[in-house]
Amino acid sequence: MAETVLETRGLTRDFGPFRAVDGVSLSVRRGTITGLIGPNGAGKSTLFNMLTGELRPSAGSVHLNGRDVTGLSPDAMFAAGMGRSFQIPRPFARMSVLENVMLAPLAQIGESLLGPFLSRKAMRAQEDAIRAKALSVLEFVTLGHLADHPAGKISGGQMKLLELARVLMGDPELILLDEPAAGVNPTLTGILIERIEELNRQGKTFVIIEHDMDFVMAHCDPVIALAEGRVVFEGTAAESQSNPILLDAYLGAMSDD
Amino acid sequence: MIGVLSYLVFFSTVAAILSIAVLGLNLQWGNTGLFNGGVAAFFGAGAYGTLILARPAQEAQFGGFDIPYLVALAGGMAVAAALAWVVGRLTLRLRHDYLAIATFGVAVAFENVMRTTEWLSGGARGVRGFQRPLQDVIGAGLTYNLALLAFVLVLLALTYLFLERLVASPFGRLLRAIREDETAARSLGKSPARIRLTAFVAGSAIMGLAGGLYATTYAFISPQDILPILTFQIWAMLIVGGAGNNRGAILGAFTIWAAWTSSGWLLSRFAPSEAQLYTGTIQYILIGLVIVGMLLWRPQGLFPEKLVVSQSGRTNKPTKAGSVPS
Ligand SMILES: Nc1ncnc2c1ncn2[C@@H]1O[C@H](COP(=O)(O)OP(=O)(O)OP(=O)(O)O)[C@@H](O)[C@H]1O
Numbered sequence: 290m291a292e293t294v295l296e297t298r299g300l301t302r303d304f305g306p307f308r309a310v311d312g313v314s315l316s317v318r319r320g321t322i323t324g325l326i327g328p329n330g331a332g333k334s335t336l337f338n339m340l341t342g343e344l345r346p347s348a349g350s351v352h353l354n355g356r357d358v359t360g361l362s363p364d365a366m367f368a369a370g371m372g373r374s375f376q377i378p379r380p381f382a383r384m385s386v387l388e389n390v391m392l393a394p395l396a397q398i399g400e401s402l403l404g405p406f407l408s409r410k411a412m413r414a415q416e417d418a419i420r421a422k423a424l425s426v427l428e429f430v431t432l433g434h435l436a437d438h439p440a441g442k443i444s445g446g447q448m449k450l451l452e453l454a455r456v457l458m459g460d461p462e463l464i465l466l467d468e469p470a471a472g473v474n475p476t477l478t479g480i481l482i483e484r485i486e487e488l489n490r491q492g493k494t495f496v497i498i499e500h501d502m503d504f505v506m507a508h509c510d511p512v513i514a515l516a517e518g519r520v521v522f523e524g525t526a527a528e529s530q531s532n533p534i535l536l537d538a539y540l541g542a543m544s545d546d
Numbered sequence: 547m548i549g550v551l552s553y554l555v556f557f558s559t560v561a562a563i564l565s566i567a568v569l570g571l572n573l574q575w576g577n578t579g580l581f582n583g584g585v586a587a588f589f590g591a592g593a594y595g596t597l598i599l600a601r602p603a604q605e606a607q608f609g610g611f612d613i614p615y616l617v618a619l620a621g622g623m624a625v626a627a628a629l630a631w632v633v634g635r636l637t638l639r640l641r642h643d644y645l646a647i648a649t650f651g652v653a654v655a656f657e658n659v660m661r662t663t664e665w666l667s668g669g670a671r672g673v674r675g676f677q678r679p680l681q682d683v684i685g686a687g688l689t690y691n692l693a694l695l696a697f698v699l700v701l702l703a704l705t706y707l708f709l710e711r712l713v714a715s716p717f718g719r720l721l722r723a724i725r726e727d728e729t730a731a732r733s734l735g736k737s738p739a740r741i742r743l744t745a746f747v748a749g750s751a752i753m754g755l756a757g758g759l760y761a762t763t764y765a766f767i768s769p770q771d772i773l774p775i776l777t778f779q780i781w782a783m784l785i786v787g788g789a790g791n792n793r794g795a796i797l798g799a800f801t802i803w804a805a806w807t808s809s810g811w812l813l814s815r816f817a818p819s820e821a822q823l824y825t826g827t828i829q830y831i832l833i834g835l836v837i838v839g840m841l842l843w844r845p846q847g848l849f850p851e852k853l854v855v856s857q858s859g860r861t862n863k864p865t866k867a868g869s870v871p872s
């Protein structure tokens with residue numbers, strides 16, 4: 290398989306006169322945990338939203354495994370093998386944690402109006418398999434004991450684990466996580482990192498937006514830095530620490546506030 | 547004695563018919579989060595559709611197809627579904643309050659069209675000439691009304707069972723996910739637009755069934771029967787019963803219909819004669835108070851929605867923590 294999972298060319302997004310992402314060309318190597326860093330407002334989440342089809346690029350293109358997927362809808366992106374979490378978690382609040390996870394598998398037999406009536410047996414068998422897998426994925430992210438709780442009533446950190454679990458049900462090869470550790474207590478962060486590294490060993494590629502430099506230093510390689518919508522640095526996490534352009538960008542963003 | 551029994555039969559028939567409409571709304575709002583502010587239009591489409599298809603030939607009136615009753619009833623549902631499909635294609639991109647306003651407008655327009663198209667709907671006088679099925683065999687008395695009640699109850703049961711199985715299926719899960727967070731559902735590979743339209747059309751077809759049965763019961767339908775108050779009544783029933791719970795929808799329909807009819811009777815019986823003129827208005831206010839009170843003190847309704855949990859199916863032993871899902 291090709292080295293590169295994901296590639297962007299000149300990816301740009303304008304909000305009115307404001308250019309949030311400005312000609313980003315980058316590539317993500319298969320099997321890496323790539324860190325995406327940069328000050329607040331650098332355009333990281335906007336970039337994610339273009340990669341996952343949530344936002345249409347104003348210019349440029351996105352390629353997944355060499356295939357041009359620019360402008361595909363989010364559901365098509367998930368089907369194409371790209372899963373994501375959100376900076377602010379989006380649980381299906383009034384559904385159980387288990388149901389949140391059972392939703393995700395693609396092409397479920399009972400997902401049409403008449404499916405539950407016309408293919409009852411096949412649907413039941415598939416439901417049993419999905420339920421079993423969902424419970425094991427929930428155990429994997431240590432949420433097994435919360436399976437029957439409403440997803441809106443678990444902690445913010447648990448919601449981040451839940452989002453990871455949902456994504457895993459679709460078995461994507463590339464997983465984009467937007468600030469998975471932000472606002473999460475150290476215990477849960479530890480679990481999350483362990484799980485990410487375990488999945489990475491199994492071959493999944495991650496792109497992780499993260500502000501916590503200790504996290505990035507310890508777990509991300511390579512690191513890509515954005516500032517004011519542009520890529521200002523690519524290299525190892527350690528190098529990024531001493532990069533003058535990046536330091537400037539962070540200082541600049543701080544004095545802007 | 548016979549009088550009371552007849553009345554109870556009649557009351558139950560209407561309440562069961564309204565229950566069917568509330569179940570349709572529950573599919574749309576309770577499960578999918580679609581705010582249909584024009585229930586009366588889809589109810590009306592089923593009512594007019596059924597009667598117009600089934601009525602005998604009449605001078606200057608569209609119809610006279612000699613269609614068997616059950617086919618006409620299904621035809622009424624199809625008319626409601628078709629209306630919902632068109633409205634849905636045009637409005638489902640509008641979320642929440644906008645959808646509510648747009649569908650409310652559709653209901654007002656529908657009532658006006660029915661009021662003015664004499665050749666089709668009989669205009670303000672309503673659809674006449676319809677003969678209730680099997681009436682010449684059974685006769686028009688209490689026996690007939692009991693048979694009609696049984697027929698309506700069978701359809702209510704079928705609708706209930708259909709929806710219960712539906713919401714317990716992956717389709718129901720999808721509806722709830724779209725209700726809770728469409729963006730998240732899309733990010734997990736689902737396409738909400740199609741599903742929303744499906745739920746809207748199916749729910750409206752069910753309202754159309756209710757409309758068809760209602761018109762059958764009275765052997766008549768007119769614009770007076772599909773005023774906005776009907777939409778409010780159906781909504782009150784769902785809110786009181788419990789959005790997201792089909793048993794709650796039925797309980798709400800019976801409760802509110804009992805409250806509505808008894809308040810009407812009490813007002814006409816005991817209110818001072820100057821107030822008699824305003825009976826309808828007072829009932830409107832009462833129903834408004836019930837909706838507001840419920841939303842304030844028990845927003846989940848009498849029967850709240852139930853969480854789908856792991857024990858609902860056959861239980862599966864989760865594998866050991868830390869093992870890798872495959
Ligand atoms: N929908 C939008 N409309 C207008 N401006 C937007 C929109 N979304 C983002 N922006 C702007 O684009 C810029 C980049 O935002 P983005 O959320 O991508 O930053 P970020 O790098 O993820 O920041 P943070 O680290 O704070 O999450 C910001 O200035 C933001 O205000």
Ligand SMILES: [Mg+2]
Nearest residue numbers: 333334335376
């Ligand atoms: Mg962000």
